[in-house]
Amino acid sequence: MLRPQGFREGALSVEEVSKLIDDRMQAAIDGDYYGVLGVEKDAESSAIQASYIAMAKTIHPDMMGKEGLEDYKDKAGELFKFATEAQEVLTHNKKRKSYDSGDLVAKGVHGGEATGSEERNRKNKAKIQYQKGSVLLNRKGWADAEAHLREAVELNEEEPRYWRKLGWAIFNNSEADKTKRQDEACRCWIQALELNEEDPEAHYYMALYHKSKSDLKKMKNALVRTVKLKPRHVEAQRELRLLKMREEKLKAADTPINRFFKAFANLGKKKKK
Template sequence: MSTQDGVPFRLGWKAVSLGKGFALSGSGHQEGKGNMDAKEAIALIEERFDLLETQSHYQVLGVERDASVADIRAAYRTLAKKFHADRFRAYMLNDGQQKKLEAVFNRLGKANSILTNEPRRAEYDNEIGASGVARERKVTADEMERIFGAEDALRRGKGMLQRGDIKGALAKFRVAFEVSADIPDVAAHYAFARFLDGEGSDSADGKKAFKELEVLVRENKDDVSANLFYAKALKLKKQTDEAKKYFNRVLAKEPNHPEAKREVRLAASRSGDSDKVPLYQINVMEKLRSFFKKKE
């Protein structure tokens, strides 16, 4: 949970369950009915963002207080798909609209992270009491600016990580983590960057970061980032069979994830399981092996 001057705050909105879809409380919008035009998409984001006030995590995900972990995860997956940035990419959102969409998406992740973790859920239930309503104040402009700053740092850090700038990525992820430590995607990026930074020297923090990735995967089995970075860390530790298991978890959530697909195919080719690898890829690999043998 983020804090400002020692006072906890939480973002949220009210959602009402409607079977496979959902509607915003007091709203004319309803999900799952055809494609939106740009005006409708922006209105949906604005309306969702305006409702980020003092609703409970249960209301955020549209589930009952006694909902099972499976039901909570299912609700999260449905809503995360609806408010994923890729779904709104074609609408050419401006910076302000993009930040509001990110705030909505991150709020979903926070609710899922807490309600699918038994100790944290029990603590949260005690906090909100029998009423089921979070007794918290609205988020101030300064607090929202901190959240937007953290989201920008996360985005920049991802770019640096892709370019191999581990130190730069680590600094950006640390900024995001200080504000949004309970969002699995943020925690996974931060832990993996620390693992990479300490992996060469086998530092104490590198070992600690690896353990944190283990815990993240155990507590957030459906989170793509947690599974992906744990798999990559396992691969770097030469635990390729175990790494393949977690790359496959990523593919179970995102079948077209390019990095996970590549790693699973490479693992299959190394193990001789060629029926799972496209023929053209096997031929390319064989040519590369022959080329490097000649060089030796």
């Protein structure tokens, strides 16, 4: 069985533990049960349980006594509480189906931020709309997903992932004018990158936008940036391979003899005129 993501054999260093807590806390803030446990959405219950146990051995609040981790105790406690909730839901068939369908929405955590109740409620509402939109995106319900994600962005304009997924919903929503939706999607992804320049998915979506505009140079640059940020980005790697094949094909066709025949053909066309 594969090791849960983020964990390995042997004790982790202080730096590794703190980074793991920070990374998983972002998933907890988003109300992402799968992300907080570091498992795929099709993971079996045994893998989910194994990841939870690995977390318990590494980031349980009682483990934060190590020098350099004292300040992480409260955050680890909040994170582990959410991870426990995630484990309970994802190992329960009925609850997991409700969560996957969007009927059960995780409230998430606040990451230790001292926010007022009004702002917290607003962000929670945005998070719920984002989660519903994400579920609909997975089902390719583009129009409905767009509606939920627009509301999420209106409630919280500071979250780059909301902008990124809104752009993807707009880009694929065939009910709208093609050119207009492509350009609006592009604006969403630009906004997402302004908020988080190191978001590989936003760069990948920009590559697809440039592809739709036949701007292969910008497309390639965006794909290279995507792979640099996320080396195992399968879709970006595939697009880069296709681009390379196209470039090689064009290069192979650009031979002296081919240029001669092309010039000869063009000359014939001019004579006919």
